[in-house]
Amino acid sequence: MGVNLKMFPFNRWSDTALGSIFSSGARSGYAASETQVQQRGRRWRSADLLYPVWLKRDLGTSYRIGGVAIVAHNLTRAGTVRVMISENVDMSSPVYDSGEVNAWEKLWPAGEEPDYTGSGLASEWADSDGLPLAAALSVLPEPIFYKTITAVSGRYIELHFSDAGNGDGYIEVAYVYVGVVIEADVNYSQLQVRQVDVARSQEASSGQDWVKSVYKRTEVSVTLELQPENRALGFWMFIFSRLGISREFVVVIRDQKASWRFWLALYAHFSEIPKQTGTHFQLYEFPLEIEELVG
Amino acid sequence: MANRAKIFPFNRWSDTALGSISSSGDAAGYAASKTQQRQRSRVWRSSSLSSPSPYLYRDLGAQYRIGGLALVSHNLTASGQFRVRISNNAAVTDVVYDSGWLFGWEAIFGVDEEPDGADSEFVGVDGAPFAATISLLPKPVRRLVFAEDPYFSEVSGRYIQIDFDDTDNGDGYIEIAYVYAGIVVELEKSMAYGWQIWREEQARVKRAASGQLWMDSLFKRFHVSCLFDFQSDARAAGFWKFFFNHVGVTREFVVSLKDDTAASKVWSTLYCKLAQPVNLRHVEADSHEVTVEFAEIV
Numbered sequence: 001m002g003v004n005l006k007m008f009p010f011n012r013w014s015d016t017a018l019g020s021i022f023s024s025g026a027r028s029g030y031a032a033s034e035t036q037v038q039q040r041g042r043r044w045r046s047a048d049l050l051y052p053v054w055l056k057r058d059l060g061t062s063y064r065i066g067g068v069a070i071v072a073h074n075l076t077r078a079g080t081v082r083v084m085i086s087e088n089v090d091m092s093s094p095v096y097d098s099g100e101v102n103a104w105e106k107l108w109p110a111g112e113e114p115d116y117t118g119s120g121l122a123s124e125w126a127d128s129d130g131l132p133l134a135a136a137l138s139v140l141p142e143p144i145f146y147k148t149i150t151a152v153s154g155r156y157i158e159l160h161f162s163d164a165g166n167g168d169g170y171i172e173v174a175y176v177y178v179g180v181v182i183e184a185d186v187n188y189s190q191l192q193v194r195q196v197d198v199a200r201s202q203e204a205s206s207g208q209d210w211v212k213s214v215y216k217r218t219e220v221s222v223t224l225e226l227q228p229e230n231r232a233l234g235f236w237m238f239i240f241s242r243l244g245i246s247r248e249f250v251v252v253i254r255d256q257k258a259s260w261r262f263w264l265a266l267y268a269h270f271s272e273i274p275k276q277t278g279t280h281f282q283l284y285e286f287p288l289e290i291e292e293l294v295g
Numbered sequence: 296m297a298n299r300a301k302i303f304p305f306n307r308w309s310d311t312a313l314g315s316i317s318s319s320g321d322a323a324g325y326a327a328s329k330t331q332q333r334q335r336s337r338v339w340r341s342s343s344l345s346s347p348s349p350y351l352y353r354d355l356g357a358q359y360r361i362g363g364l365a366l367v368s369h370n371l372t373a374s375g376q377f378r379v380r381i382s383n384n385a386a387v388t389d390v391v392y393d394s395g396w397l398f399g400w401e402a403i404f405g406v407d408e409e410p411d412g413a414d415s416e417f418v419g420v421d422g423a424p425f426a427a428t429i430s431l432l433p434k435p436v437r438r439l440v441f442a443e444d445p446y447f448s449e450v451s452g453r454y455i456q457i458d459f460d461d462t463d464n465g466d467g468y469i470e471i472a473y474v475y476a477g478i479v480v481e482l483e484k485s486m487a488y489g490w491q492i493w494r495e496e497q498a499r500v501k502r503a504a505s506g507q508l509w510m511d512s513l514f515k516r517f518h519v520s521c522l523f524d525f526q527s528d529a530r531a532a533g534f535w536k537f538f539f540n541h542v543g544v545t546r547e548f549v550v551s552l553k554d555d556t557a558a559s560k561v562w563s564t565l566y567c568k569l570a571q572p573v574n575l576r577h578v579e580a581d582s583h584e585v586t587v588e589f590a591e592i593v
Contacts, residue, residue: 010416039509064416180416198506215506230408233558237492238417241431244496246510269510275493275520278486282556295507 005184005224006148008250009239012063013157013178014038019060024053027170035176038248040072040142040267040295043174046161053161053171057178059154062087065096066151067181069250070159071267072142072174072295075103077131079163079171081145085154095152100162103145105258106130112259132262141218141292142174144250144265148181174295175267177250182235184224190287191253192221193263218266218292222253229282236286240274248293266292298555300482300523301440304538304548307359308455308476309333314356319347322468327351330474333547335368335434335566335592341469345462349469353455353476358383361392362449363479365438365549366457367566368472371399373423375461375469379439381452391450392441396460399437400424405557422557433517433591434472436564438551440479449478473566475549480538482523483530486552490521492562495590517565517591519552524584531575531583544569550589565591 012018014036023032025047032055034042046053068083075081081103085096107126108114114123125136132140157178161171197216203209227236243249246269253264271291276284307313309331318327320342329337330351341349364379371377377399381392402422417428424432441447455476459469497513526535542548545568552563570590575583 039507041503041505041507214504217506229556229559230404233556233562234404234408234415234417237558237562238428238431241494241515244494244498244512244515246496246498246500246512269508273493273495275491277489277491278553279488291508293508295503295505 004254004256005222006067006252006255007182007184007239008067008069008146008177008179008252009182009243010179011177011249012059012065013057013176019058019155021058022056024055030172035173037175038293040174040293043072043172046171049164049166049169049171051162051164053163055159055173055176057157057176058089059157062153062155064151064180065149065154065157065178067146067148067177067179068157068159069144069146069177069267070173071144071176071250072172073103073145074166074168074170074172075143075145075161075163076166077102077104078165079103079161082160082162083147084158084160085152086156086158087154089156091156091158095154096149098147100160103163104131104143105261107132107136107259107262109258112257140262141266142294144267146177146250146252146265151180175248182239184227189225190221190223194219215294217294218263219271220253220264220266220268220290221287222290223285223287225279225285227284227286229284232276232284236274236284237276240270240276240286243270245270245273251290266290268292298485298553300486300521300553301363301551302480302482302538302548303363303365303438303475303477303550304480304541305477306475306548307355307361308353308474314354314453316354317352319343319350325470330471333473333592335472338368338470338472341459344464344467344469349459351457351471351474353474354385355453355455358451358453360449360478361452361455361476362442363438363440363475363477364455364457365436365475365566366399366471367436367474367549368434368470369399369437370464370466370468370470371437371459371461372464373398373400375399375459375464377437377460378458380456380458381450382454382456383452385454387454387456391452392447394439394444397439399461400435401437401557401561403558403561408556408558432561433565434593436549436566438475438549438564440481440551442479442481473547480534483527484523484525486521487524490519490552492517492519494518514593516593517562518570518588519550519563519565520586520588521552522584522586524578524582526575526583526585528581528583531577531585535573535575535583535585539569539573539575542569544572547592552589565589567591
């Protein structure tokens, strides 16, 4: 199976030892610095929706940046994001500028629609443009807007949000990743995706039972195979050593298929310690157990 | 031979029944004898960086076989160096082994061994780890295997002097947690494929009713699990049985499990103990296999 696993493993945005963080304004108890905290339930909320609503990070010095991820945002389907990276505090001469892009992508781009869309009947999950309906949002993993780019060296990162019609009255973001993005360079196998549902079940003496879902989270199992030694020891060992089971990261699997992006772009941690196994001469494999962080 | 596992199983330096130990000078509470104790947190600290020049000195009381030496959990900087001399005269003027001055840190990546994207988050272009990287690696173990030196092999020696040169060390002292000096046993076979290395983590996981998780790391330690197969009768009875009975699951030792590349040497050289008792399995005539799990001591 072809290449496609992107790890966002080394977050500069959340490193509070570096530089400083600002925003266009924040509601009480929802400071911009909450986007640096692992807990999914701690988040930044903008003071209002007046354009431009923004988050800004000064890393204190320049770092390699190959991607940005915005985790658990509340942007509507009309909302847009703009990512700018610069060496200058006024964001002049940016080394990267995404321009205004939609926060939500289509669930099913042309050619990837499921069979039943051919019936001409409306989908339960997406509108005629392929964008997810509100009902779909509670079914999908926590939304992650991400951009992977050719790595640049940058010190200042500014995120602009535009969503004037947002019914919440504010922009909300739980976590931001800025840093390198590493793509696994060979095969994976045994990919499994499941959504764990923790539910409260109640049963009457008559035998009647009723069930209420408490929370759901996505879990992924995947084995990376045939990793050459320089990649295994030069990257993965450092990453596993750094992340352990306690540190958060963003991972995207199979984003060459747009319809999979929603299911396999996760804010997560390893639920088990990955064990690198030497399988052949200077080749390694390791199983990954990835658990979504929800809240 | 590179890539064959090497075990440092029988430490003469830490045997307090033998001879004496001294140094150039100790910081209060950090005597040279701390390098003979298993606990990693009990360390020797030199009284200065330059005056007097720091050294450790060990008189074993008699001559013993010495095939290698290891410095465990040193605080040497990237430019810090050390020199090991072994002699049979107390002044260490007539040496049977002299390492010359060596860097305390070796490059993580040798030439042509760099991972894709040389400007790594973890190492510089010279292959040396960044300061922040060191906390991700196993605790530093700088080991010497005399048989790897073109001019030396195992020697018989009584006096060991280790000199240090790291005058710019920001700590203001040289620190060493543990020293190994004794035989080095190179196994007949490298680890069989299927060997595993991982960094175990003990973490405190908190969960809100919403299912939200957040976690604090308590500690991490490296483990290696591996199989050594086709071990001869002579090696099984003459080394493995003695080794397992000597160390049990409580005694410390040093292993260097894979050193055919610079990176594998860094990751698989551990100050450790056995995580569980080991059984020798006799699989056929003159052939035994051993499954071993090494747990880093942190």
